[in-house]
Amino acid sequence: MAALVLDDLVLSASRRPELLESEIELCWVQSADLEFDKHKGETWRNGTLAVTSHRLLWLKPEHDADHQTTSSAPARDCSLPLSSIKGHRGVNSFFKKTPRVILSVWRSAEGRPACAEAAQAEELDEVSVALRGPSGSYDTMEKNLTLALSRQEWKRAPLRKTGLTVGETYALATERQRGATSSARVGASAAGIGGLVRKQREDNLRADKSIDGAFKDLAALMDKAREMVDLSAKLKEALRENAESADDTNDEDKGIEKFLLTLGITSVVTKTTAGSMFHQQLSQQLSDFLEEPLKKSSGALALVDVYCIFNRARGIELVSPEDLIEAAALFPKIGAGMRLRKFESGTLAIQSSEHSDEALYEKLEAMAQEGGKPVGIGPDDVAGGLDIPLILAREYLLMAEQDQVLCRDDGPDGLRFYRNFFRDLFEY
Amino acid sequence: MRRRGIGMHGLKQKQTARSHYRQFGEQLAHERVAMMEDQLSKFRKVLEDFAFRHKEDIKRDPIFRKHFHEMCASIGVDPLASNKGMWSELLGFGDFYYELGVQAVEACMAHRPANGGLMEIDELVAQVNKRRGGKVDSVSKDDVVQSIKKLGKLGSGFRLLQIGKRTIVQSVPGELNRDHNMVLSQAESQGGWVRSADIERSLGFTQDRMQQALQALLNEGQAWVDDGHEDGERRYWFPYLRHVK
Numbered sequence: 059m060a061a062l063v064l065d066d067l068v069l070s071a072s073r074r075p076e077l078l079e080s081e082i083e084l085c086w087v088q089s090a091d092l093e094f095d096k097h098k099g100e101t102w103r104n105g106t107l108a109v110t111s112h113r114l115l116w117l118k119p120e121h122d123a124d125h126q127t128t129s130s131a132p133a134r135d136c137s138l139p140l141s142s143i144k145g146h147r148g149v150n151s152f153f154k155k156t157p158r159v160i161l162s163v164w165r166s167a168e169g170r171p172a173c174a175e176a177a178q179a180e181e182l183d184e185v186s187v188a189l190r191g192p193s194g195s196y197d198t199m200e201k202n203l204t205l206a207l208s209r210q211e212w213k214r215a216p217l218r219k220t221g222l223t224v225g226e227t228y229a230l231a232t233e234r235q236r237g238a239t240s241s242a243r244v245g246a247s248a249a250g251i252g253g254l255v256r257k258q259r260e261d262n263l264r265a266d267k268s269i270d271g272a273f274k275d276l277a278a279l280m281d282k283a284r285e286m287v288d289l290s291a292k293l294k295e296a297l298r299e300n301a302e303s304a305d306d307t308n309d310e311d312k313g314i315e316k317f318l319l320t321l322g323i324t325s326v327v328t329k330t331t332a333g334s335m336f337h338q339q340l341s342q343q344l345s346d347f348l349e350e351p352l353k354k355s356s357g358a359l360a361l362v363d364v365y366c367i368f369n370r371a372r373g374i375e376l377v378s379p380e381d382l383i384e385a386a387a388l389f390p391k392i393g394a395g396m397r398l399r400k401f402e403s404g405t406l407a408i409q410s411s412e413h414s415d416e417a418l419y420e421k422l423e424a425m426a427q428e429g430g431k432p433v434g435i436g437p438d439d440v441a442g443g444l445d446i447p448l449i450l451a452r453e454y455l456l457m458a459e460q461d462q463v464l465c466r467d468d469g470p471d472g473l474r475f476y477r478n479f480f481r482d483l484f485e486y
Numbered sequence: 487m488r489r490r491g492i493g494m495h496g497l498k499q500k501q502t503a504r505s506h507y508r509q510f511g512e513q514l515a516h517e518r519v520a521m522m523e524d525q526l527s528k529f530r531k532v533l534e535d536f537a538f539r540h541k542e543d544i545k546r547d548p549i550f551r552k553h554f555h556e557m558c559a560s561i562g563v564d565p566l567a568s569n570k571g572m573w574s575e576l577l578g579f580g581d582f583y584y585e586l587g588v589q590a591v592e593a594c595m596a597h598r599p600a601n602g603g604l605m606e607i608d609e610l611v612a613q614v615n616k617r618r619g620g621k622v623d624s625v626s627k628d629d630v631v632q633s634i635k636k637l638g639k640l641g642s643g644f645r646l647l648q649i650g651k652r653t654i655v656q657s658v659p660g661e662l663n664r665d666h667n668m669v670l671s672q673a674e675s676q677g678g679w680v681r682s683a684d685i686e687r688s689l690g691f692t693q694d695r696m697q698q699a700l701q702a703l704l705n706e707g708q709a710w711v712d713d714g715h716e717d718g719e720r721r722y723w724f725p726y727l728r729h730v731k
Contacts (some may be wrong), residue, residue, distance in 0.1 A: 059693035082552050111549050209549055251510060258514065262521045269525065273532040276540050283553035287560075290533075293526050294560040331548060360659050362637055362644040365686050366591035373544060373555035374537075374565045375582055379639040406641030432661060436726055437708065448666035449544060471726045472707055 062094060062183040063169045064136035067115055071349075072342035072392055075135075079243045080211070081112040082325035084202040086332050086339065092116055092133075093158075095184055102133035106335070107187060109202040112189075114161075138163065141212050142171035144182060146203060150196050156225040157196035159187045188206065198333070214284055294354060323347060323371045335432035338392065340377065341385040344368060345394035347425070352396060352410045356445055361386070361398070361406040401453060418454055419463045426464065426477040434467055434474030526561065533563045534619050564589065564619055586625060586633035589614050591644065594657035602665050602695040603658030607631070607646070610655050656693060665691070665699040670708070670724065678727040679712070681719050 077083070090107035092196050094100040108115040118133045142164045150157035165183045166172040173182075189195040267290070272282035279286065287409040323343065332339040344364075351367060352359060361382070369376055377385075386398040388407060395411045411417075425443050426435050435443075440451035458464040464475040537558065544554050558565040566585040567660075593613040597605060606674070607627060615624040634655065637644055643659030668689055673680045685696050700722060703709040712721040 080552075082548055084548055085711075145543065171492060205549075211549060254514065258518055262518075262525070265525055266528075269529055269532065273536065276536070276543055279536065280547070283550055284555075285558045287553050290529060291560045292530065293522055295524055326548075326551075328548070331651065358662060360643040360662055361640045362591055362657070365637065365640055366595060367589050369566075369588045370592065373558065374541070376566065376581065376588070378584055379554045379587075379637060383639065400641070401659075401661050403660060404642035405661050406643070407659070427660050437706065438670055438724075441670070447660075447662055447664045448670065448708070449660040449663065449702065449706065451660060472703060474726075 061100070061169060062165055062171070062185065062259050064092075064116075064162065064185075066137055066170065067117070067135040067137040068119070069135060070342070070346050072345045073117075073120070073396055074339070074342040074346060075108065075115050075117065075137075077110065077111055077325050081110050083327070084109045084206055085198050085330075086335050087189060087191055088333075088335065089189070090116065090195070090199075091190065092136075093186040093188055095186055102140075104190075105133065107189075107199065109199060110208055111209065113140055113208050123465050138171055138185070139173070139212065140206055141173040143207065148196070148200050150200075156188050156190055158189070159196070159199060161185050161187070192334070199261040201362040213237055261412065262287035323373075326372045326375050328375050337384050337388060338383065340381065341392050341394070344382075344385050345389060345392065345396060347371060348396060348408060352408065357410040357413050358399075358446075358450070361408060361409050392467060393459065415457070415461070419458055419461070422454065422458050422475075423463060423477055426475065432479075434476050436472060436474050441478075458471050529557075530561050530563055530619075533561055537563060537565050538622060564617060572687055577643055583629070583633040583636040586614070586629060587637045589617055590633055590655075591637070591657065593617060594644075594655065598658065601692060602699075603656060603663065604692070604694045604698060605655050605657070606645075607653040608656055649694065649697075656698075660702060663699075663702075666694065666703055666706075666708075669699050669703060670727070673722070673724045674727050678725075679721045679723045681721055683719070 070076055086106060086108045088106050091103055092102040092105065102116070102118065104119050106117045106119075108117075115135075115137045117135050138161070144158055144162045144164055148157065148159050148160045161184065163183045163185055164172050164174050165181050167181065169183075187199070189199060208309060254413070268282070268285065272279050272286050325344045327336065327339040329336050347368060348359065348364065351364075364386075365377075365382055368382070383406075389397050396408055397414075398413065399407050399409045401407070421444065422435070422440065425439060426433060435455075437448050437452040437455060440446070440455060441448045442449065446454075455464065459466055459475065462478055462481055465478040465480075467474045467476055537554075544551055555565060557563075566588055590610060593610055594603065594605060595614070599691065607630065611625065611627050611630050614630060617626070631646065631653075634644060634646060641659070643662070644657050645655075647654045647656050669680065669685060672684060672688055676684065682696055682700070685691050685699075690698070700709065703722070703724075708726075709722045709724055712723050715721055
């Protein structure tokens with residue numbers, strides 16, 4: 059029998075796993091080995107493991123140097139769909155030092171994990187996860203794996219995207235409440251105009267009832283959560299479409315709506331899920347999240363604004379200002395394309411790396427020359443040339459002066475800056 | 487095959503029938519929208535109630551938390567709104583003010599296109615309360631002031647300014663403020679100078695916003711004051727711009 063081949067796992071620019079639609083992380087544990095016992099004891103060592111609502115994810119250690127494989131197949135970032143897991147058992151006894159979770163996995167003939175329906179009954183394989191990390195790792199993983207397997211989130215259809223008309227979305231939403239029982243009923247009662255009216259009223263009543271039922275208590279809501287999400291989304295969308303045709307748009311939110319479009323981080327990094335990796339994971343998520351908002355605000359965002367939009371996107375799990383600063387300070391370490399900048403005035407902002415000092419000085423020097431002849435530049439030129447705010451432009455000029463790229467000429471026209479050609483002399 | 491519906495008479499008949507259908511369709515659509523609006527407001531009410539009562543339970547289960555957040559996002563319920571009293575019992579006021587901070591910054595961001603990031607504190611308090619919804623206690627001016635101070639760690643960009651007797655919240659730090667650029671290009675188009683009236687008329691700035699921008703430009707040494715004009719109106723000159731012309 060060929061070895062089990064796990065699915066690939068794609069990572070984002072900041073090395074966070076790319077998640078499926080509506081997939082969310084439940085926990086992260088460090089120092090986890092994957093052991094393919096049946097196949098010559100092949101082992102992938104010392105990776106990072108995540109349990110999500112849909113999959114198990116395994117990330118190989120970042121520095122391959124301190125990682126040895128015991129076999130020819132090199133370790134790679136990989137994933138295992140939970141739908142392919144037939145069952146799991148834990149080995150966590152006092153006598154065995156390393157606790158393990160042993161998964162039995164349905165597989166196809168080619169060795170890919172498969173869901174039970176697709177695989178033949180005899181095609182089962184085994185993978186062990188050895189947890190060599192801190193003592194709580196086993197419990198964390200076991201608990202969350204059990205939760206994810208019981209919820210079976212992967213079985214639920216993803217939310218329908220836009221593109222439907224008011225009637226269709228609403229019908230769809232109520233369709234689901236009605237269930238399969240009466241959907242086949244297209245008799246005389248549903249025909250004609252009277253039928254249409256009746257159907258609409260029935261649909262409405264049904265949606266009403268399902269709201270009542272779902273919000274009876276917390277347990278009921280958890281049970282019906284998915285349906286309610288669908289219904290809420292569709293109600294909102296249907297009404298928005300209607301409002302658009304009536305040209306009744308809300309002016310007030312224009313300032314923030316460009317950010318709201320990016321709203322919604324599906325899988326939120328929290329202290330509970332990420333454990334000791336919290337700040338690093340948060341930093342990665344933050345940098346992925348900020349890419350779009352930064353583009354929309356020409357490369358710089360005040361940290362206060364970041365605090366607001368990031369927390370809004372996270373929803374209920376607030377990140378404190380301290381954690382936010384710590385995460386932003388880790389940007390260079392995780393190789394993110396942005397950094398935290400502190401201005402002389404005390405303002406903190408996140409800037410995209412295109413605005414790094416070197417890149418900036420190069421642009422300023424180029425601006426201070428016109429056809430090979432030196433020209434004086436002021437904050438207004440820089441603001442116009444780089445499309446940045448005036449005070450920021452002045453700040454940059456002063457920085458460039460400090461670093462001896464430019465030198466000042468305080469004349470009757472105000473403060474102008476020229477290229478510092480003394481630097482050329484010293485360099486040769 | 488039917489032979490009715492042909493000729494002038496048939497056409498007319500068809501036309502009236504069509505307009506009847508359309509009227510009926512519109513009526514149906516109206517009714518549906520009204521129903522959906524009812525449901526939406528009902529949904530909002532129960533959701534607010536849940537967000538408020540079961541916050542900790544919701545936080546504990548990541549899968550449910552996501553569903554809950556999706557509901558809040560599409561219905562327009564603020565999942566962060568909670569009461570001060572609740573927090574003080576649990577963990578002290580820390581988180582309450584952090585939450586309120588998110589709401590305050592959001593309200594400021596929403597009004598930036600209109601006011602350039604300057605807002606009177608009373609106005610902000612009103613906006614924040616509007617956003618928090620009906621389920622929770624409304625917050626006081628002191629609460630909002632506290633929350634702004636709590637965000638001080640995030641840099642000096644978000645702060646309170648005292649202008650005369652009024653307290654103004656400034657949410658755009660100078661480094662990221664483009665108002666100055668706008669004033670400058672206005673001056674450029676007029677030949678190197680502007681009056682307050684020009685800014686008010688062409689750029690639609692409020693008094694506060696205009697004062698802030700002009701004062702910053704004076705501080706920067708970009709603008710010079712000229713009170714010597716015969717009409718008595720102060721002009722702000724931008725010497726370098728004039729030189730260019």
